[in-house]
Amino acid sequence: MTDASGKSLETVTGDDAPAEGTPPVSTPAPTLHSGNGWDDAALALHSIQQMNAPMLVMLEPEGCPPVYIDLPRRAFHWRSAMEEFPLEPSSVRIVTEAVAVDAPTRFRSAGRSLDKLLWAIGQSAFQGNPAPWLRPGERYRLTSWPNFTELNHTFDHMRMTAHIGNAPLSASELAAAATSDPTAVQRMINAYSLLGILKVSEGSPATPAINAPDQTKPTGGFLARLRSRWGL
Amino acid sequence: MAEHVILFAGPMGAGKSTAIRSLSEIEVVATEAGNSDRESVDKPTTTVALDYGEITLGDDEKVRLYGIPGQRRFDFMWEILKDRAVGMVLLINNDSPDPLLQLREFLDYFADLYSRGGIVVAVTRSDIARTPKLAEYSAAIAAHTPDMIIPVFSVDARNTEQMRTTLITLILNVETRAAIIGAETLKND
Numbered sequence: 001m002t003d004a005s006g007k008s009l010e011t012v013t014g015d016d017a018p019a020e021g022t023p024p025v026s027t028p029a030p031t032l033h034s035g036n037g038w039d040d041a042a043l044a045l046h047s048i049q050q051m052n053a054p055m056l057v058m059l060e061p062e063g064c065p066p067v068y069i070d071l072p073r074r075a076f077h078w079r080s081a082m083e084e085f086p087l088e089p090s091s092v093r094i095v096t097e098a099v100a101v102d103a104p105t106r107f108r109s110a111g112r113s114l115d116k117l118l119w120a121i122g123q124s125a126f127q128g129n130p131a132p133w134l135r136p137g138e139r140y141r142l143t144s145w146p147n148f149t150e151l152n153h154t155f156d157h158m159r160m161t162a163h164i165g166n167a168p169l170s171a172s173e174l175a176a177a178a179t180s181d182p183t184a185v186q187r188m189i190n191a192y193s194l195l196g197i198l199k200v201s202e203g204s205p206a207t208p209a210i211n212a213p214d215q216t217k218p219t220g221g222f223l224a225r226l227r228s229r230w231g232l
Numbered sequence: 233m234a235e236h237v238i239l240f241a242g243p244m245g246a247g248k249s250t251a252i253r254s255l256s257e258i259e260v261v262a263t264e265a266g267n268s269d270r271e272s273v274d275k276p277t278t279t280v281a282l283d284y285g286e287i288t289l290g291d292d293e294k295v296r297l298y299g300i301p302g303q304r305r306f307d308f309m310w311e312i313l314k315d316r317a318v319g320m321v322l323l324i325n326n327d328s329p330d331p332l333l334q335l336r337e338f339l340d341y342f343a344d345l346y347s348r349g350g351i352v353v354a355v356t357r358s359d360i361a362r363t364p365k366l367a368e369y370s371a372a373i374a375a376h377t378p379d380m381i382i383p384v385f386s387v388d389a390r391n392t393e394q395m396r397t398t399l400i401t402l403i404l405n406v407e408t409r410a411a412i413i414g415a416e417t418l419k420n421d
Contacts, residue, residue, distance in 0.1 A: 143381070144366075145370075145382075145383035145401075147366055147384070147386055148397050149385045149394040158397075158400065159408075162401075162408035163412075165381050165405065165408075166381075166408055222236055222289075222403060222407070223400065223403045223407060225290070225293070226287070226289060226295065226399075226403065227400065229289055232400075
């Protein structure tokens with residue numbers, strides 16, 4: 001796998017690098033020029049996943065070790081811990097390579113769940129604005145919950161997810177129903193879209209106002225008291 | 233005394249007792265049942281019938297955690313407890329012979345809990361058996377009941393933080409769903 005400049009990725013060593021070389025294939029990345037390299041990476045990853053083609057992808061954020069993505073296995077390989085994930089790299093170099101569906105793995109380990117990486121990229125990209133592939137005003141509903149035991153999430157994410165898991169909502173409706181910050185809502189929607197767990201609900205009726213117990217206050221309900229008990 | 237009953241169900245070996253130990257503030261009480269069903273299970277020793285743990289929320293409020301046995305010969309206990317339950321954590325060990333079949337069987341039995349959003353699926357031992365993937369569980373649930381989405385998490389039942397996330401999700405989903413249904417009912421009246 002090589003990038004457009006011909007630089008070979010096989011010069012990268014370590015457990016997270018591919019174990020063997022492959023013919024060069026590169027894909028020019030779309031450019032959004034926002035100053036955050038994750039914008040381009042998110043757009044590229046979304047496009048690749050829409051193609052549903054088996055691919056390996058390398059993302060190299062400015063100043064960071066490269067991230068190798070094994071899309072067929074929904075895994076990624078990175079030397080660094082997720083705590084070191086750069087939130088706003090000025091650029092991210094993107095290299096792709098098509099592989100056979102049944103090709104053996106190039107990596108020495110099973111890697112980490114791709115959802116962790118997509119969640120981080122989706123949260124960071126687009127500065128809280130809608131991802132370019134989303135249309136303003138459309139309503140969304142989850143097709144499945146994210147695996148919260150492995151994602152770096154907040155209670156607010158869980159609250160918002162419970163709403164959008166039970167009713168189709170637009171970003172603004174979700175912000176109102178969950179009494180959440182609209183930017184945080186949009187970041188989560190972007191991330192879920194990148195994770196592929198969101199569907200657009202065309203023509204859904206407006207969702208009625210929701211008077212859920214205020215889970216943020218100790219007296220607000222059973223859940224609020226339980227969280228208070230646990231110091232959460 | 234206000235009480236909130238949470239069930240922990242699933243096949244043998246899925247981690248029900250461990251999950252309750254991760255959450256309970258008291259020493260978990262394990263009751264045993266003599267094996268009166270030697271035709272189905274040829275085991276002379278007693279079998280754990282019920283685990284019990286609790287979380288105290290105040291002087292007059294408790295969360296009661298019941299681990300109910302996986303074998304169908306104990307389904308009378310399921311019947312007794314499910315009507316009192318806020319919800320259920322369904323633990324499935326990923327290395328069992330047919331985890332998706334077990335998932336469907338439990339969903340069938342606990343359909344009324346399921347319909348009010350009161351189930352979270354917690355998949356254990358996915359580090360040992362990498363398949364089925366969580367997406368396959370979600371797909372099986374979607375095929376079973378297309379209108380409902382059940383949270384599916386991978387968990388280590390020994391991990392208190394993960395089990396708390398699971399329990400919070402369960403309660404959050406029940407409360408949110410009830411609020412949405414309540415609002416829709418008001419709108420339609």
